[in-house]
Amino acid sequence: MFQPSQSRRGDPRQKKCPFCDKGTKYIDYKDYPTLKPFTDYFGNIRQRYYTGICLKHQKMLRTAVQRARFMGMLAYRK
Amino acid sequence: MTTSDDTIVTDDRVYECCVLLPFPLSQKEEQDAMKEIEGYFEEAGAKQMAKDSWGRRGLAYPIGDREEGIFVVYHYEMDPSKLKEIDQQMQISTTILRHMLIKPPKGYQIAKYSEEYETWLKERKTVSEQKEEEKEAEIKRKVAEKAKRQAKKVEEEKKARPPTVPEKSVIEEDKLSEELEKLISDDEIDI
Structure with a gap:
């Protein structure tokens, strides 16, 4: 009996960029609380596909995370 | 110059x-x-x-x-x-x-992140506490549901065996009451 999978995972196309909603123009590397949820357990940056961030903000996030990693606020690898 | x-x-x-x-x-x-x-x-x-x-x-x-x-x-x-x-x-x-x-x-507006970090830490603690509270509430709800289910089961069992048990108990109760009355009515026994 095949049952259509109930929508446990939402449609990734329906996600909205959390930074666009706030209207952020610059993501600061010192802002640990905002950066932390966009990194996974191993310290990698989460994929845009899962977080729903737009490309512009993903690039900003990347530079911020790289800077934070250099200063020892975020881990390179766990 | x-x-x-x-x-x-x-x-x-x-x-x-x-x-x-x-x-x-x-x-x-x-x-x-x-x-x-x-x-x-x-x-x-x-x-x-x-x-x-x-x-x-x-x-x-x-x-x-x-x-x-x-x-x-x-x-x-x-x-x-x-x-x-x-x-x-x-x-x-x-x-x-x-x-x-x-x-x-x-x-760029210069912001002091040292204070923000501390406030975030405090908020995070409160969030974890809230989660714990929710967990406890869920456990309590589950316990209550279980108790309700057990009560229902007991009631169903009672309904299932009404013809046998209560008659006997009634008879026994009658007998007991009769004997007790006899005992009470007997003046020979001194306590």
Whole structure:
């Protein structure tokens, strides 16, 4: 009996960029609380596909995370 | 002369400098290190806009065999041509673990992240407490449901065996009451 999978995972196309909603123009590397949820357990940056961030903000996030990693606020690898 | 002065003023830009100092430092050493860093900027003729010392904070990975460090964030307005000298001096100095010089974007407002971090830590604690409370509430609800189910089961069992049990009990009760009455009515027994 095949049952259509109930929508446990939402449609990734329906996600909205959390930074666009706030209207952020610059993501600061010192802002640990905002950066932390966009990194996974191993310290990698989460994929845009899962977080729903737009490309512009993903690039900003990347530079911020790289800077934070250099200063020892975020881990390179766990 | 005046034109050259004017050009220098217009050339000044805002730069952000983040410095990581090793944690086990005595207050004197810490102040000396900060003075050293500020000295580099003063030599270059920089103007301090803001200073934010975060204090002791854990590192995500050990740097120089140290698990904790002191972060200090400076905002300076200075001539971009002298940036290289400061960078080299900071690299040479032994007290600084890591440093980073950054040009913040246009329209950047200097914010103190040390306070924000502390507030975030407090909020995070409250959030975890809330989660625990929710968990406890769920457990309580489950227990209540279980109790209800057990009560229902007992009732169903009672309904299932009404014909056998109660008649006997009624008879026994009658017998018991009769015997008790007999005993009570007997005047021979002295208690």
